Amino acid sequence: MAREQNVNVREDQVRYTRRIATLTGVAALGALAALAVLTNPAAGAPRGAAAVVAEDVPGLAVEEFGYPNADTILRDKGIVLKRGDGHITLAECGSETGLLQIMRRPEDAYPVCFKVTGDSGFLTMEIPSVYGVKGNAYDTTVDMTVGTEEKSFTVEPNQWTAVGETTDPEGREYMLVEIRTQK
Structure with missing residues (x-):
């Protein structure tokens, strides 16, 4: 610690x-x-x-908090990781305990996992067809979109939470666009 x-x-x-x-x-x-x-x-x-x-004069270095290797992650995993504060990072599912786990369609798609560090964090992204999130010890909120509509879901700590299409009466596909965490 x-x-x-x-x-x-x-x-x-x-x-x-x-x-x-x-x-x-x-x-x-x-x-x-x-x-x-x-x-x-x-x-x-x-x-x-x-x-x-x-x-x-050398060029100015401006930190934009862009996600490192985002192009490679898009190519390999089919997800867009945009920017964050470095406290929520992509992780291999099953590599350790306490990871946030994101379930998405199609059913045979691998889950996407994130490691959370620090007292708080945020990460913006685009992960389509998300329908469930397994929380960790942090208070977690996920923001999602469907069309032009935006909706936030509070993720239950250390258990699965239905989000997106599983909560939508029309069963529309939601895109995960941001994760925010707080201890």
């Missing part, structure tokens, strides 16, 4: 450092542009020293 908290603290420190570096880079780039205009008032468009300075 302490190791997991240390990892979470370290991840937060890395994110904070990246944000500071990004803001510092933006401020420095703005200052250089202003200096170039002030020292060359006739410069209507960036050229000369200002253009060289702009070309020498």
Whole structure:
């Protein structure tokens, strides 16, 4: 548990450092542009020293919280994982206890499992035809869509919860679009 908290603290420190570096880079780039205009008032468009300075500055790193290897996961598992905070991650079902398990159609499709860490988490995705979720020790909510309609389901801790088409009087197919967890 302490190791997991240390990892979470370290991840937060890395994110904070990246944000500071990004803001510092933006401020420095703005200052250089202003200096170039002030020292060359006739410069209507960036050229000369200002253009060289702009070309020498490395690109800004902006964390978008995109899911790593999302293209490979789409190809191999047929699911779209978009973005999250890193506290809900794809896992091999049966690899350990305490995983969230998602059941989807067709019936012969393999379940999709997620490991949850930290005090809270979120993950956005697109998993079509979801009809059941097995919860873990966390308070979990799943958001789903059918057509333009959105619906949220509270997942019972450590047991199966009917979601999507299994709760719909018309039996429509729902797409899982977000998981949110809280300890």
